[in-house]
Amino acid sequence: MYVDDFxxxxxxxxxxxxxxxxxxRYTIKFRQGKVVxxxxxDRTCLKFKTDQQTDLRQIERIxxxxxxxxxxxxxxxxxxx
Amino acid sequence: MxxxxxxxxxxxxxxxxxxxxxxxxxxxxxxxNMKPRKSKKxxxxxxxxxxxxxxxxxxxxxxxxxxxxxYAKFSQSMxxxxxxxxxxxxxxxxxxxxx
Numbered sequence: 001m002y003v004d005d006f007x008x009x010x011x012x013x014x015x016x017x018x019x020x021x022x023x024x025r026y027t028i029k030f031r032q033g034k035v036v037x038x039x040x041x042d043r044t045c046l047k048f049k050t051d052q053q054t055d056l057r058q059i060e061r062i063x064x065x066x067x068x069x070x071x072x073x074x075x076x077x078x079x080x081x
Numbered sequence: 082m083x084x085x086x087x088x089x090x091x092x093x094x095x096x097x098x099x100x101x102x103x104x105x106x107x108x109x110x111x112x113x114n115m116k117p118r119k120s121k122k123x124x125x126x127x128x129x130x131x132x133x134x135x136x137x138x139x140x141x142x143x144x145x146x147x148x149x150x151x152y153a154k155f156s157q158s159m160x161x162x163x164x165x166x167x168x169x170x171x172x173x174x175x176x177x178x179x180x
Binding site: 021022024025026027028029030031032033034035050051052053055056059060063064066067068069070071072 | 098102103104105106107108109110111112113114130131132147148149151152153155156159160163164166167168170171172173
């Protein structure tokens with residue numbers, strides 16, 4: 001599902017991740033002149049597409065938030081062996 | 082799939098973007114515990130979550146893991162590489178829609 005508004009995409013993506021931290025992945029697909037961001041947990045799929053240079057700042061922002069979330073985010077409550 | 086240290090991964094990523102000026106590059110991030118098949122100390126396994134990053138251009142795959150202590154520096158470098166690769170090809174037309 002494509003989300004047109006970045007702000008909505010950003011918030012929904014983080015919610016999705018927090019609901020299932022271990023099953024959610026974040027992909028940045030780059031093809032000449034086009035960037036597609038995808039966040040999915042294999043149940044819900046959120047995508048954001050842009051070809052505007054001004055959106056680079058937003059891409060930078062969401063990437064920068066996913067790093068701390070994924071490297072040291074909260075451990076899942078039920079995810080123990 | 083080659084699992085690299087963060088620094089070699091970044092230079093591979095840079096090369097990958099360079100080689101694929103007309104192609105597609107995917108970069109995927111997820112949270113993973115990279116658990117070995119047989120763990121002798123199950124108690125320590127809990128804390129060992131890292132961020133797994135993979136890059137793929139359809140021909141080659143490289144991957145790396147970033148621990149909570151390393152991510153800040155890594156994330157900066159990766160964003161710089163990505164921006165460098167993307168900036169030239171995206172449209173400059175400003176729509177005044179950010180902020």
